[in-house]
Every structure is written in structure tokens, then in C-alpha cells.
Amino acid sequence: MLRIALPNKGRLSEKALDLFETAGLKAEFSSARALVAQLGPDFQAIFVRAADIPEFVADGAADLGVTGADLVAESGREVTEVLDLGFGRCRLAVAVPEDSEIRHPADIPAGSRIATSFPGITRSFFRELGIDIEIAPVSGATEIAPHLGVADVIVDLVSTGSTLRVNRLREVTTILESTARVIANRDVVADPERNGSLEEVVTALESVLRARAKRYLMANVPRTRLDEVREVLPGINGPTIVEVADSGAWVAAHGVVDADRVYQTIARLKALGAEGILVTKIERLMP
Numbered sequence: 001m002l003r004i005a006l007p008n009k010g011r012l013s014e015k016a017l018d019l020f021e022t023a024g025l026k027a028e029f030s031s032a033r034a035l036v037a038q039l040g041p042d043f044q045a046i047f048v049r050a051a052d053i054p055e056f057v058a059d060g061a062a063d064l065g066v067t068g069a070d071l072v073a074e075s076g077r078e079v080t081e082v083l084d085l086g087f088g089r090c091r092l093a094v095a096v097p098e099d100s101e102i103r104h105p106a107d108i109p110a111g112s113r114i115a116t117s118f119p120g121i122t123r124s125f126f127r128e129l130g131i132d133i134e135i136a137p138v139s140g141a142t143e144i145a146p147h148l149g150v151a152d153v154i155v156d157l158v159s160t161g162s163t164l165r166v167n168r169l170r171e172v173t174t175i176l177e178s179t180a181r182v183i184a185n186r187d188v189v190a191d192p193e194r195n196g197s198l199e200e201v202v203t204a205l206e207s208v209l210r211a212r213a214k215r216y217l218m219a220n221v222p223r224t225r226l227d228e229v230r231e232v233l234p235g236i237n238g239p240t241i242v243e244v245a246d247s248g249a250w251v252a253a254h255g256v257v258d259a260d261r262v263y264q265t266i267a268r269l270k271a272l273g274a275e276g277i278l279v280t281k282i283e284r285l286m287p
């Protein structure tokens, strides 16, 4: 049985649980506050802080885990990244008060105090620039530090940028981009048996991610326009064409299309005389 570490709260927690559930691995808790759950028949989930997951996976306390790429980098631990989940997208940025003269990282004077909950990444970033800085460690709400006089500069996560704006801060540069990742213990990857189970989980998760980017589209189309319909609705191996009962003039065409091209595809099908167009989500998609 593989043990999977999932974030117990915060930005990644709900999306991770939802993804596993859609992939057929629903967490079964024994009680409301349980930090351990059965995950399908073959896996066990432990619920811990996202920041602790790289450590747990590197040490083998968990075989695999879901956490941010930022937290993996900050931990400095050796783990194998097996899948990019695409959500939890943010960047780790250097920011200064709006009215600061600083335009580039190189403008940051030696001796500056930098508030951050990413001391490891911040130190190595400024070491490479050859600027001596001092870290003011914080564990959240970093954006307030410059206004309290605790720091001149911050290094923190940015997604929409609204927290920076509200706190009258301006981004100077991005240190790294991050999304949620599945990471695995190196010994697990090297062990053929456990790697087999790991691959099973990854394949299931990938099938959900792939499906989320696609839609299944069905339409009744005039038989005489089938060649053109094939161009509009290419599907995986071309559209599926189904006879419509008692209708010689019409056939049904089914195909898989990119979610962001549904609108355009519908317009083109309509121009070919299509009727009864139906679009549905796909739960899982294995090529």
C-alpha cells in the first residue's frame, strides 16, 4: 500500500482532494478530524501542511505527495517530480513599496532587510546577484512587513497581484513560477513494484487532467455535409458517425474537442446546418 501526503488545508487542499476523487480515489475518513484516510482500496492518505510534504516524501514517511513546486524548491530536498497538476499557479516575486526607487533586483542595496517565508530561495537568489541581504522571517501576511518598518523588500507568492496592490507594493522581478506537483520518494521510483502502483495513480490523475481540457460534442448533421463535418470535428481518431433512426437525411456526429474551441466548433457546425448540438464534460480520458 502506498502512502500519499495531501495538504490538510490552504490553497491546494480542496483541489487535490477533488482531483483524487474524480480519478476514482475518494478519501474515506473514519472521523471528521481524522488526519489519515483510506484512498481507494490500495492507498492511504495522510493530511499534513503543504510546506511539510517535501520533507515527508524525501524521508519516506510518505511515498508520494501533492504540494507546490515553490515548497519543493524551498525545502531543498531531493524528490522526483512525477506530474504537474496545473492548479495552484503562482509566482514567487520580489516586491517593494510602490514609491520605492528600486526598479531592478540589482538596485536593492546591500544590507536590505527582506521579509519572506521562503528564506532558502531568497538567500540563494541574492547570493547569486552578489547582494548581501538580511532575512526577516515571517510565516504569512508578508505584504504588511514594509509598512511596519520590519523590512524594505519582500519575497512572496503572487497570483492575481491584488494583495500587492492593496498593500501598495510593486513587483520587481519573478524568482520562480509554481504549480501544484505530484512528487515521489526516490526509492519508491527505483523499486519496480512500488513504482508500478505509483504509475497507476499518475495515469489515473493524468486521465482526469486530460479530460478537463476537453469536451464531448454531439450534433445532428446533414449527411450531404459529412466531409466538411469531419474537418470541423476531428475527434481523437476522427468523429464517430451514428445513424439517426428513420432519418435518411441526417446522421449524428460525435467527437472530442478542446474545451477552449467549443464555441468556435459550434459556430462552424451550425454553418454546415447542424442541429441538436449537445456538449458534455468528460470525466476521464485515456488516449
Ligand SMILES: Nc1ncnc2c1ncn2[C@@H]1O[C@H](COP(=O)(O)OP(=O)(O)OP(=O)(O)O)[C@@H](O)[C@H]1O
Residues within 6 Å of the ligand: 009, 010, 011, 012, 050, 051, 067, 068, 069, 070, 071, 087, 088, 089, 090, 140, 157, 158, 159, 160, 178, 179, 180
Ligand atoms: N495566491 C495563490 N494562488 C495560487 N496558488 C497559491 C497562492 N498562494 C499559495 N499558493 C500555492 O499553495 C501553496 C500553499 O499555500 P497555502 O497558503 O495554502 O499554505 P500556507 O501559506 O503554508 O498555509 P496557511 O495559509 O494555511 O497558513 C503555496 O506554496 C503555493 O504553491
Ligand SMILES: O=P(O)(O)OC[C@H]1O[C@H](OP(=O)(O)OP(=O)(O)O)[C@H](O)[C@@H]1O
Residues within 6 Å of the ligand: 011, 139, 140, 141, 142, 143, 156, 157, 158, 159, 160, 161, 162, 163, 164
Ligand atoms: O496575488 P494574489 O492573488 O493576491 O495572491 C497572493 C497572496 O496569496 C497568498 O496568501 P494566502 O492567501 O495564502 O495567505 P497567507 O499569507 O496567510 O498564506 C500569498 O502569500 C499572497 O499573500
Ligand SMILES: [Mg+2]
Residues within 6 Å of the ligand: 010, 140
Ligand atoms: Mg498562504
